[in-house]
Structures are given as structure tokens and as C-alpha cells.
Amino acid sequence: MDNREDGLEERRKRLSAQLADRKAGDAVEAKREAQSEESRKGMALGFKISSEFISAVAVGAILGYGLDYYAGTSPWGMIILLLLGFCAGVLNVLRSVGKVAEPPPLRKKGSGDGAGH
Incomplete structure (x- = not known):
């Protein structure tokens, strides 16, 4: 009977060691997953910011070209609206990263508060 108790105790120790190894492996995997999640969030934010900037500049250029084409003001409409698009793109980037507050x-x-303001 004593030999059977020793066998059970030995199996419990092995099982505890295996569980500890598995928990350590799970902790490493969870840490790796958290790092990868942060990396994905950063990449998504980078794509969002760059696309907002590029689209603002592109819209300014297209509107400037259209103004020049129909009004015959070449190249001034393109220059002015391209610069305005660049400024709008920079403002969008600053708003996205939290450096400038939303208006x-x-x-x-x-629709005031009743005080006439």
C-alpha cells in the first residue's frame, strides 16, 4: 500500500510540473499576443493618418485643377487649393494624434440656453 501512495505522489509532482510549464508557456504566448496587438494598432493608426493626409492634399489638387480648367486661372487655383489641402491634411493629422482639439x-x-446667448 505504501508503494502505491509513493506512485501517486510521484504522478502528482509530475502533473504539477507539467501544469507549471504549461502556465509559463501560456504567459509567454499572452505577452507575445499583447505585443502583436499593439503593433497592429500602431500600424492601423499610421495607415489612417497617412491616408487622411494624402486624401486632403489630393482633394485640394483636384479642386484646384478643376478651378483652373473652368475659370482659366492656371496655375493659381491649383497652387492655392493645393496649399489649402496641405494645411487641411496637417490639421487632420494633428487632430488624429490629439495635438489639436476638435472644434x-x-x-x-x-437654440440657446434661454438666456439669449
Whole structure:
């Protein structure tokens, strides 16, 4: 009977060691997954910021080209609206990273707080 108790105790020790190894492996895997999640979030933010900037510049260029084409103001419409698109792109980037606050919402006339403001 004593030999059987020793066998059970030995199996419990092996099982405890295997469980400890598995928990350590799970902790390493969880840490790796957390790092990879942060990397994906950073890449998504980078793509978002770059696409906002590029689209603002592209819209400015297209509107400037259209203005020059129909109004015959070549190249001034393209230059001015391209610069305005660049400024809008920079402002969008700064808003995305939190360096510039969003503008406050505009209130309609007559929808004040009753004090006439």
C-alpha cells in the first residue's frame, strides 16, 4: 500500500510540473499576443493618418485643377487649393494624434440656453 501512495505522489509532482510549464508557456504566448496587438494598432493608426493626409492634399489638387480648367486661372487655383489641402491634411493629422482639439459644435440661432446667448 505504501508503494502505491509513493506512485501517486510521484504522478502528482509530475502533473504539477507539467501544469507549471504549461502556465509559463501560456504567459509567454499572452505577452507575445499583447505585443502583436499593439503593433497592429500602431500600424492601423499610421495607415489612417497617412491616408487622411494624402486624401486632403489630393482633394485640394483636384479642386484646384478643376478651378483652373473652368475659370482659366492656371496655375493659381491649383497652387492655392493645393496649399489649402496641405494645411487641411496637417490639421487632420494633428487632430488624429490629439495635438489639436476638435472644434466645438456650432449652435443654431434660437437654440440657446434661454438666456439669449
